[in-house]
Amino acid sequence: MNGDAQLFLPRLEILNRQGKCELTLNLFSEEALSDDAQAALAWLENLLVIKPIENLQVKVLSVQHQPERSGWEIILRDALKAINRQQMDKVVLARSSVLTLESPLFAPAMMAASRRVNHQCYHFMLRFDAHSAFLGSSPERLYLREGKHLLTEALAGTVANHPDEPQAQALAEWLLQDSKNQQENLLVVDDICQRLQGGARAVDVLPPEVVRLRKVQHLRRRIEGQLNQGDDADCLQRLQPTAAVAGLPRQASLEFIRQHEPFSRGWYAGSAGYLSAARAEFCVALRSCQIEDARVELYAGAGIVAGSDPAQECKKSKIRRRAYALCCSQNILGRRIEQADLRV
Numbered sequence: 001m002n003g004d005a006q007l008f009l010p011r012l013e014i015l016n017r018q019g020k021c022e023l024t025l026n027l028f029s030e031e032a033l034s035d036d037a038q039a040a041l042a043w044l045e046n047l048l049v050i051k052p053i054e055n056l057q058v059k060v061l062s063v064q065h066q067p068e069r070s071g072w073e074i075i076l077r078d079a080l081k082a083i084n085r086q087q088m089d090k091v092v093l094a095r096s097s098v099l100t101l102e103s104p105l106f107a108p109a110m111m112a113a114s115r116r117v118n119h120q121c122y123h124f125m126l127r128f129d130a131h132s133a134f135l136g137s138s139p140e141r142l143y144l145r146e147g148k149h150l151l152t153e154a155l156a157g158t159v160a161n162h163p164d165e166p167q168a169q170a171l172a173e174w175l176l177q178d179s180k181n182q183q184e185n186l187l188v189v190d191d192i193c194q195r196l197q198g199g200a201r202a203v204d205v206l207p208p209e210v211v212r213l214r215k216v217q218h219l220r221r222r223i224e225g226q227l228n229q230g231d232d233a234d235c236l237q238r239l240q241p242t243a244a245v246a247g248l249p250r251q252a253s254l255e256f257i258r259q260h261e262p263f264s265r266g267w268y269a270g271s272a273g274y275l276s277a278a279r280a281e282f283c284v285a286l287r288s289c290q291i292e293d294a295r296v297e298l299y300a301g302a303g304i305v306a307g308s309d310p311a312q313e314c315k316k317s318k319i320r321r322r323a324y325a326l327c328c329s330q331n332i333l334g335r336r337i338e339q340a341d342l343r344v
Contacts, residue, residue, distance in 0.1 A: 006126065009026050009028055010026060011025065011026060011040065011043060012024070012025055012026070012044075012047075013026065025040055025044070027040060053106075053108050053109050053112045054106075054109060055109065055113070058101045058102055058103050058105055058294075059101065059102040059103075060099050060100070060101060060102075061100045061101060061102055062099075062100045063097055063098065063099050063100075064097070064098045064100075065095060065096070065097050065098075066095065066096045066097075066098065066262050066263045067095065067262050071262070072095055073310050073311075075093060075260045075261075076093065076302075076304060076308070076310040077310060078260060079091050079093060079256065079260075079304045079308075080304065080306075080308060080310070082256060083304065083305065083306050084306065087252060087256075088247060088248060088249060088252040088253050088256065089187060089247070089248040089249070089305065089306075090184065090187050090243060090247040090248045090253065090303060090304065090305045091246075091247035091253040091256050091257065091303075091304050092243075092244065092245050092246055092247050092253070092257075092269075092301050092302065092303045092304070093257065093260070093261065093301060093302055093304060094257075094261060094265060094268065094269070094299055094300065094301040094302075095299070095300055095301075095302075096263050096297050096298065096299050096300075097297070097298045097300075098295065098296070098297050098298075099295070099296040099297075099298065100294060100295060101294040101295070101296065102294070103294055104131070104293040104294045105291050105293075105294065105296055107125060107127050107133035107135060107291050108125070108127070110133075110135060110289070110291065110296075111123065111125045111135050114135070114136070114137045115137065117214060118137035118213070118214060118287065119213075119214065120139065120211070120212075120213060121137040121138055121139050121213070121287065122137070122138045122139075122140075122141070122272070122273075122283035123135075123136075123137050124136060124137075124138070124272040124273075124283065124285065126267070126272075131292065131293050132290075132291065132292050132293075133290075133291045134266070134267045134285075134288065134289075134290050134291070135288065135289060135291070136272075136285055136286065136287050136288025136289065137287050137288075138272070138283045138284055138285060138286045138287050138288070139155065139211060139213055139218060139286070139287065140153070140155040140218075140244065140283060140284040140286055141153050141155075141281070141282075141283055141284075142236075142239055142240065142242070142271055142273070142282040142283055142284050143235055143239060143280075143281070143282060144279075144280075144281045145227065145230060145232065145235060145279065145280045145281070146278070146279050147230060147278065147279075148226055148227040148228075148229070148230045149224070149225075149226060149227070150196075150200055150224065150225045150226070150227050150235070151222060151223070151224055152192060152222075152223045152239060153220055153221065153222045153223060154185055154186075154188035154189040154192060154220065154221045154223065154243075154244065155188075155211065155218050155219070155220045155244055156181075156184045156185045156187070156188045156218070156219060156243070156244045156303055157175060157178070157181030157182065157184050157185045157218060157219030157303075158175075158181070158216055158217070158218055158219075159171045159172070159174060159175040159178075159181070159216070159217050160215065160216060160217070161212060161213060161214065161215055161216055161217050168212065168217070171217060172210040172212065172217055175210055175217060175219055176208060176210060176219070180305065180307050180308070181219055182208075182219070183305055183306075183307075184219075184303050184305050185208065185219045185220075185221060187243055187248055187305065188242065188243040188244050189205055189221050189223065191242070191243040191248055191250075192223055192239065192242070192243075193205070193223065195238045195239060196223075196225055196238060198228075199227060199228055199229075199234055199235075199238055200225035200226060200227050200228065201225065201226050201228065202224075202225055202226050203223065203224070203225035204223070204224050204225065205221055205222075205223050206221060206222040206223070206224070207221070208220070208221050209221075209222075230277075232275045232280045235280075236271060236282070240270070240271050240284075241254070241269065242284065244284070244303065245269040245284060245286070245301065246269075247303075247304075265299070266290055267285055267288070267290070268285060268286075268288055268290075268299040269284060269285060269286060269299075269301070270284075270285045271283070271284065271285065272285045286299075286301070
């Protein structure tokens with residue numbers, strides 16, 4: 001999970017805050033800014049041509065899960081054995097679903113579809129070229145820094161959502177009371193607080209709350225503190241990978257993941273965000289997919305602690321994959337992949 005990083009200066013920044021929209025055009029040149037200014041003007045003129053993003057009109061030809069259901073359950077049982085032997089307290093294991101499409105997928109159309117249905121999320125897209133992109137809609141903040149004030153969170157513990165409001169509320173109340181989910185969340189809280197030692201003071205853990213998304217509900221505790229230095233490199237180093245995407249202890253869980261997961265996570269579960277002198281904000285790159293022409297790889301994870309039920313964890317990982325895959329389904333893809341293809 002110690003993969004590559006990419007830090008870039010965007011050509012154009014759009015900031016929409018409190019009803020006001022600001023556009024910032026960034027220039028950079030090692031020789032003369034006037035040269036880049038001319039290139040920037042030509043780039044802006046090209047943007048004036050309206051190019052609406054069309055709805056996705058592609059069809060899924062096949063789906064391959066990594067690992068398949070039987071292999072996934074074996075890995076979950078191995079994790080529980082390691083936890084029972086006190087080799088680790090928690091591990092977060094991931095699965096991927098590789099979709100082969102009839103034609104190449106246009107990444108901006110996928111991003112637009114995700115934004116339409118995944119609310120209360122961080123939406124991000126790294127489009128490396130016309131054929132390759134990594135994008136997602138994550139519900140989890142890694143941290144927000146304003147000056148030296150830090151806001152982070154423990155987002156761990158999951159239950160399904162429901163379109164019926166009373167049933168959704170009943171599920172949320174169950175999540176707040178369930179000991180296994182509370183334990184999973186508090187493990188993340190304790191880990192964050194320990195990692196902030198020496199780097200922050202006046203750390204305060206706020207009461208638990210439920211974050212309600214389209215298909216799932218999560219248990220969240222916000223954590224605030226004052227940084228000794230407004231150093232984003234230090235914040236990223238301390239907080240990533242979090243116990244919500246790797247486990248506890250960090251090294252033991254990472255080693256288990258390396259030995260047992262049959263695929264590379266790539267950018268999945270990393271960090272996506274922006275930074276500046278005054279403010280920085282990053283999310284955890286969850287609910288995401290990697291696009292390579294007509295190949296789309298979806299990811300989902302499950303936090304395993306003592307008392308976890310492999311059958312329930314299989315169900316939750318399916319819910320998470322469906323939560324993101326829904327933006328490719330119904331009237332967008334040629335068939336309902338959340339029912340037919342993501343059942344395993």
